[in-house]
Amino acid sequence: MTEPEGYQRFDSGDVPRPLRAGSHATAVVDNEFFIRAAFAESSEKGFEALFRLYYNPLCSHALRFVYTREVAEDIVSEVFYQLWKTDAHRSVQFTYRTYLYAAVRHRAYNYLRDELTGNRTPASIDEMEYAGAEESPQTLVEYDETFQRLEKVIKELPSQCQRVFLMSRFENRKNLEIAAELGIALKTVEAHLSRALSQIRRAILTMVCLLFVGLH
Amino acid sequence: MEELVNKTLAFDYFAGKVSPLQKKSIERWLAQPGNQDTYYQWLHEWELANLQLTTNWQNAFDATQERIGSTVRVSSPVEDTSVQWWHSSRLGIWLAAASVLLILGIGNWLAGDVIRYKTIETGFGETKHCLLPDGSVVELNANSRIRFPRFGFGSESRIPLLSAETAGRQVELTGEADFSVRHLPNHQRFVVLTPKGLAVNVLGTQFTVFSRERRTQVVLRSGKVALTLPKQPDQPAMIMKPGDLVTLDAQGKLAFKQTSHPENASSWKQHRFTFETTSLREIAQTLHDNYGLTVHIEGEELANRTISGAFPAQDANELIKLVADLLQINYHRDNNNVTFTN
Structure with missing residues (x-):
C-alpha cells in the first residue's frame, strides 16, 4: 500500500495536494503521505488507512465532551461517513487530520450543548452540518476550555457521586444495576446523577450560553 | 510572543495547565494561517498519549463501508x-x-x-x-x-x-x-x-x-x-x-x-440484532418471523427475561447460541424446533 511509486506518482501528478504548502517555519512534517497514496489507489484503501490511524484517538477525544462511549463512536463514525459519502475527501483543504478533528469537535461540542440545554433531538447527531470552514481561534479555545472544565467538574465530584456518574454514562449501566452493584438505594443513585448533572450544567452552561446567545 | 508556542506548551495547554496569558498567545498563534494544521497535529499526538478508551476501528470501518456500499x-x-x-x-x-x-x-x-x-x-x-x-x-x-x-x-x-x-x-x-x-x-x-x-x-x-x-x-x-x-x-x-x-x-x-x-x-441490514430490554418471548417471535422456527420456552419466568445491546449474528444458529450464552441457559435445536430451558 505504501510502495514508493504509489505516492511519487501522486505527488507529481495533477491531483491537488490536500495539504497546503507549508511555507512558514513551524510546518508540520507531513505524515499523511501514505494515506494519500492509499487514496490514490482507491477510496476504500484510503478510508481504511484513515480509520486505522484516526478512529481511536478521535473517539477518545469526542469522549471528553460527551462521556458516553456509544455517542462518541457514533459522532466519529458519522463524520467519516459524511466525508466518504459526499466525496469531500477529494477536496479536503488541509490535512485529513485537520478536517476530521475539526468536524468531530464541532459535533461533540454541539451535542453536549444541546444535551445540557435540553434541545437535543434524537437526530441531533445526523442533523449537525459541518461546513468544513476554518474555525476561529476563539472557537477552538472555547472547545478546549469546555472539555477541560468538564473534566475538572467531574474530577471534583464526591467520589461516590463520580463513580455513579461514570458507571451510568461511560459504562452505560442501568440505575438499578448500579444500585445493586454499589449496594445503595435506587433513590440514592438518582440523587447522585442529578447532582452530577446539575454541577456540570452550572459549570458549562454559563460559558456555553454566552456563545449560544452570541450566535443568535 | 507567538514564538512561545511550541509542542510542550501546546501539550500543557491541552491538559489545562497554562496561564491565561499563555492561553492568549496560543489564541493569537492560532489566528495565523497554517497554524491550525499544526494545532491539530499536536492535539492528535496529545490525544494518542492520553487515550481514554480503546475501540475497534476495523468494525467501525466495516460498518461505514457497508453503509456507503448500500448507497453507492x-x-x-x-x-x-x-x-x-x-x-x-x-x-x-x-x-x-x-x-x-x-x-x-x-x-x-x-x-x-x-x-x-x-x-x-x-x-x-x-x-x-x-x-x-x-x-x-x-x-x-x-x-x-x-x-x-x-x-x-x-x-x-x-x-x-x-x-x-x-x-x-x-x-x-x-x-x-x-x-x-x-x-x-x-x-x-x-x-x-x-x-x-x-x-x-x-x-x-x-x-x-x-x-x-x-x-x-x-x-x-x-x-x-x-x-x-x-x-x-x-x-x-x-x-x-x-x-x-x-x-x-x-x-x-x-x-x-x-x-x-x-x-x-434497521440493524438487521448489517446482520445485527439490537435489543432494548427485549424479552426472550419477543426474541422467540423474531426467530419465528425471520427464520421460520418454532420456539418453545420452558416457564413463564424464563420467557420474561430480557436482553439489551447490539449483537452480530449471521444466521439463526448464531442468534440462538448468542441468546443462550447471554442468559446462561440451555437450548436444543431439532430441525425447525428450538427449546430454551433453564
Missing part, C-alpha cells in the same frame, strides 16, 4: 442502463407492450397481477437489496415481500394503459423493510401500504417499516413522513419526525414513541 450501489452502471432504457427508448416499451398484448390478449392482461406487478420476496434467514425503477432503495429483511407496479413506477411520462391507475409510487409490504426513498423532481408521492391498513406517505427520506402479524411499526431515521389509515378516512394524518417510532395496535390506533437510536430498527 444505487448508481451502479448496470442498473443505470436499465433505468435509462425505460426513459429513453419509448419505442422499446411500445414494442414490448405490443408483443405482450398480442400474446396474452387484453382480457387476460388486465386480470394478470403477475404481469402488472413485480414482486420481490425473501426466504427465511435471507435479506435482499432491491433497487426500484425510480432509484429508491429497499432493504428487505427475512420472510418479507414487496409488490409494486411494473410499469410507470415513478416515471414522469406515464403510459395510461400500462401504468397502475393509482397516483404516485405505491409499494405494498408484508414483513419488514428499510426504505431510502429518492425524491423526484416532480415531487411524486411514495406510499408504503401495509396489510393492516396503514399507509406511509413519503417525500424522500429513510425509514424502517415492520409489518407482521403481531405488530405494525414505522421508525423514521431522517426526513418526514405522514401516516394515514386509508380504511379510517376520518382519522387525521400523523406527521412523523426523525427518531419517532409509531406502532399500530390491535384496535387500529396509532401509538407514538421516541427512540434515540432510530437506526437500530
Whole structure:
C-alpha cells in the first residue's frame, strides 16, 4: 500500500495536494503521505488507512465532551461517513487530520450543548452540518476550555457521586444495576446523577450560553 | 510572543495547565494561517498519549463501508442502463407492450397481477437489496415481500394503459423493510401500504417499516413522513419526525414513541440484532418471523427475561447460541424446533 511509486506518482501528478504548502517555519512534517497514496489507489484503501490511524484517538477525544462511549463512536463514525459519502475527501483543504478533528469537535461540542440545554433531538447527531470552514481561534479555545472544565467538574465530584456518574454514562449501566452493584438505594443513585448533572450544567452552561446567545 | 508556542506548551495547554496569558498567545498563534494544521497535529499526538478508551476501528470501518456500499450501489452502471432504457427508448416499451398484448390478449392482461406487478420476496434467514425503477432503495429483511407496479413506477411520462391507475409510487409490504426513498423532481408521492391498513406517505427520506402479524411499526431515521389509515378516512394524518417510532395496535390506533437510536430498527441490514430490554418471548417471535422456527420456552419466568445491546449474528444458529450464552441457559435445536430451558 505504501510502495514508493504509489505516492511519487501522486505527488507529481495533477491531483491537488490536500495539504497546503507549508511555507512558514513551524510546518508540520507531513505524515499523511501514505494515506494519500492509499487514496490514490482507491477510496476504500484510503478510508481504511484513515480509520486505522484516526478512529481511536478521535473517539477518545469526542469522549471528553460527551462521556458516553456509544455517542462518541457514533459522532466519529458519522463524520467519516459524511466525508466518504459526499466525496469531500477529494477536496479536503488541509490535512485529513485537520478536517476530521475539526468536524468531530464541532459535533461533540454541539451535542453536549444541546444535551445540557435540553434541545437535543434524537437526530441531533445526523442533523449537525459541518461546513468544513476554518474555525476561529476563539472557537477552538472555547472547545478546549469546555472539555477541560468538564473534566475538572467531574474530577471534583464526591467520589461516590463520580463513580455513579461514570458507571451510568461511560459504562452505560442501568440505575438499578448500579444500585445493586454499589449496594445503595435506587433513590440514592438518582440523587447522585442529578447532582452530577446539575454541577456540570452550572459549570458549562454559563460559558456555553454566552456563545449560544452570541450566535443568535 | 507567538514564538512561545511550541509542542510542550501546546501539550500543557491541552491538559489545562497554562496561564491565561499563555492561553492568549496560543489564541493569537492560532489566528495565523497554517497554524491550525499544526494545532491539530499536536492535539492528535496529545490525544494518542492520553487515550481514554480503546475501540475497534476495523468494525467501525466495516460498518461505514457497508453503509456507503448500500448507497453507492444505487448508481451502479448496470442498473443505470436499465433505468435509462425505460426513459429513453419509448419505442422499446411500445414494442414490448405490443408483443405482450398480442400474446396474452387484453382480457387476460388486465386480470394478470403477475404481469402488472413485480414482486420481490425473501426466504427465511435471507435479506435482499432491491433497487426500484425510480432509484429508491429497499432493504428487505427475512420472510418479507414487496409488490409494486411494473410499469410507470415513478416515471414522469406515464403510459395510461400500462401504468397502475393509482397516483404516485405505491409499494405494498408484508414483513419488514428499510426504505431510502429518492425524491423526484416532480415531487411524486411514495406510499408504503401495509396489510393492516396503514399507509406511509413519503417525500424522500429513510425509514424502517415492520409489518407482521403481531405488530405494525414505522421508525423514521431522517426526513418526514405522514401516516394515514386509508380504511379510517376520518382519522387525521400523523406527521412523523426523525427518531419517532409509531406502532399500530390491535384496535387500529396509532401509538407514538421516541427512540434515540432510530437506526437500530434497521440493524438487521448489517446482520445485527439490537435489543432494548427485549424479552426472550419477543426474541422467540423474531426467530419465528425471520427464520421460520418454532420456539418453545420452558416457564413463564424464563420467557420474561430480557436482553439489551447490539449483537452480530449471521444466521439463526448464531442468534440462538448468542441468546443462550447471554442468559446462561440451555437450548436444543431439532430441525425447525428450538427449546430454551433453564
